[in-house]
Amino acid sequence: MPEISIVLPTYNGEQYISQSIDSILKQTFPDWELIVVNDCSTDRTLEIVKQYAEYDHRIKIIDNNINKKLPNSLNIGFQHSCGSLLTWTSDDNLYHENALEIMKNELEKDPSINMVRAGMINIDETGEKIGLQPVGEPDMLYFHNNIGACFMYRRIILEEIGEYDADLFLVEDYDYWLRIIEHYSKIKYIKEPLYYYRRHKNSLTETKKTMINNQIRKLKDKHIPILLNKFERNPSMICQLYLDYYGCTGDLSGIDKYFFRVFPPLKYNRQRLNGKGIIILGAGNIGCYAQKVLGKKVISFSDNDLKKIGKTINGIPVISVEEMVMMKDMIDIVIAVSPAFIHELLIQLDSIGINEFYIYQCILFGNLEG
DSSP states (O other), X not given: OOSEEEEEEESSOTTXXXXXXXXXXXXXXXXXXEEEEEOOOSSSHHHHHHHHHHHOTTEEEEEOSSOOHHHHHHHHHHHTOOOSEEEEOOTTOEEOTTHHHHHHHHHHHOTTOOEEEEEEEEEOTTSOEEEEOOOOOGGGGGTSOOSOSOEEEEHHHHHHHOSXXXXXXXXXXXXXXXXXXXXXXXXXXXXXXXXXXXXXXXXXXXXXXXXXXXXXXXXXXXHHHHHHHHTTTOHHHHHHHHXXXXXXXXXXXXXXXXXXXXXXXXXXXXXXXXXXXXXXXXXXXXXXXXXXXXGGGEEEEEOSOTTTTTOEETTEEEEOHHHHHHTTTTEEEEEOSOGGGHHHHHHHHHHTTOOOBEEHHHHHTTOSOO
């Protein structure tokens, strides 16, 4: 029984699939099985794969009788897998020759870790390297899919997390990683690049951008209640999730109650500017950007930094928060600071009785009218 099972779903992958399979055949760790799931390709994909299967008994082929799309093809592949360690790859990407060995060794080192991910190198259509794929911090997974395409996880994840969600085609991997981190809390990162990710005009990422964005909205709806419960004692993260969701969907209808329950000050974020003069709360870089966007309606900045009080920025005076409070009935207050610090100002405004304000990032998302 092989130790590692690799699933390779493919649809019309004749251009690159040989290179993808060759990279698996060259692995320094030999105890693997490759399960190719052909999803009704109309080109030479199946013919090419059959040639490899005749050459190497570790390669198995599943030929779907109807086109079932990526998540279902993944599920079919893993249903037929035998390995204690699992991964999947694409027909246009390549492994570094020791990728499987390094990821397996990292999992063996620490039994408390159930999944690892590794760095990637971007390549173009010809296979030329075009740079390293940027990697975000672990917490950034809640805001965008930063796991990448090189990973390995234990079979227990399949047993406990279940299958890929067929309703989330195009973001099925992102959904799965979120489910893993919600359940296990940690995915280990291997800095060494072990994978070559091909950037080309025919990839799903490039050809279905609008559909992907729509699916991300659906994914956010699925996970926001879970994430809010997870971070209910972390107001900074709650505010960042709020802005992320706002920016992704443009609409909080039906889900705003979850945010307001865990962090009540958010309910005072207004939906329409009143057309009054504007005071920007936050006299830093983001405040300056906001001033440029909001233009002549801005009459002043306000800030908690005493060193800034009394000065002018871009010809606009900086006043104290106390002065701003005295003017609250005559102006609109726009909070313009880093998302990580918005919660601090919301708590401050709530404590001094200000229950109407506007978050600059929401204005940028086009949900508020100036």
